[in-house]
Amino acid sequence: MSTDDGSETGGTDGDGDDRSPSExxxxxxxxxxxxxxxxxxxxxxxxxxxxxxxxxxxxxxxxxxxxxxxxxxxxxxxxxxxxxxxxHSNCFVTTAAAGEGPTLDSLRGFRAEVMAPTLVGRCLLRTYETISPPIAATLGRHPDAAATAAVRRLVDRCGALADRRRAARSDATRAALSVTLIALYVVGVGLAALAHAWLRARELA
Missing domain, CATH: 2.30.30 (SH3 type barrels.)
Known part of the structure; x- marks a missing residue:
């Protein structure tokens, strides 16, 4: 069995350490x-x-x-x-729009707690991870553009909602915020794709 970071995970400990079975x-x-x-x-x-x-x-x-x-x-x-x-490599658009910091940490937590454990959530994440690298690259080249600012505002809003969800004491409130965040996740990817298309068109004009 092998991992995608290149380390072999079969019958040895992967980096030549012979202190079996040390970690x-x-x-x-x-x-x-x-x-x-x-x-x-x-x-x-x-x-x-x-x-x-x-x-x-x-x-x-x-x-x-x-x-x-x-x-x-x-x-x-x-x-x-x-x-x-x-x-962090999975958070392409968020990092490009908002950078490293509290917003990114909040959205990572939501991905891990709510989206990753479900089949639908994993499908959304895999779609995002497939299409977002070129989108993020375009936004990263234009940090001051109005289109990038619009994505950044939505990302920041989602980060704030993720914090509210984590702090909520009511299961109903957490569930409602989870649904809202997943919907905004889809909207955000669409908005980022539109921003990418607009900025690329300007680059090529």
């Missing part, structure tokens, strides 16, 4: 996104997590110290596939 890091120690598919076909996503692995297991935790009560373990023999990517 070793995956990648550069930054937070990752992990998508696993079990042998039975179940798909599970982990956002904003740190990874270690042994000869036989993946260890997944939101805490880089990997405390036992916050660490999920997957036996490699139980997995059909494991895909590891840098978490």
């Amino acid at each position: 070793v890091g995956v990648g550069d120690g930054r937070e990752k996104h992990l998508h696993v598919v079990t042998q039975s076909g179940k798909e599970i996503d982990h956002e904003e997590v740190y990874l270690r692995h042994t000869e036989t297991e993946y260890l997944v935790s939101p805490d880089p110290e990997f405390p036992a009560d916050e660490t999920t373990r997957y036996r490699k023999s139980d997995l059909h596939r494991a895909e590891i990517t840098q978490h």
Whole structure:
């Protein structure tokens, strides 16, 4: 089995460490996104997590110290596939429009908590990740354009709503804000695509 960051995840610990079964890091120690598919076909996503692995297991935790009560373990023999990517690489348009900061963190949390665990949410995220790199590149070249500013305002609004949802005590309020945010997610991708088309047309004119 291999991961998409180039590390081999079969019967060795992937970087030449012979201290079996000691744990070793995956990648550069930054937070990752992990998508696993079990042998039975179940798909599970982990956002904003740190990874270690042994000869036989993946260890997944939101805490880089990997405390036992916050660490999920997957036996490699139980997995059909494991895909590891840098978490921040999935937030193309948000990063281009709003940059790194609280808004990006808030929307990452919403993706991880609400969208990634559901089939519909994962489909939306994969569509976004497929079409958004060229859109983000165009917005990044025109940070002061009115079209980019319109996308930025919507992104900032979504970040504020994500914070309200996380702070809400009522399940009904959280559910309503979740639906609103998913709808705005679709609107935002459409708006960003229109901004991209407008700015590219100006570049080519």
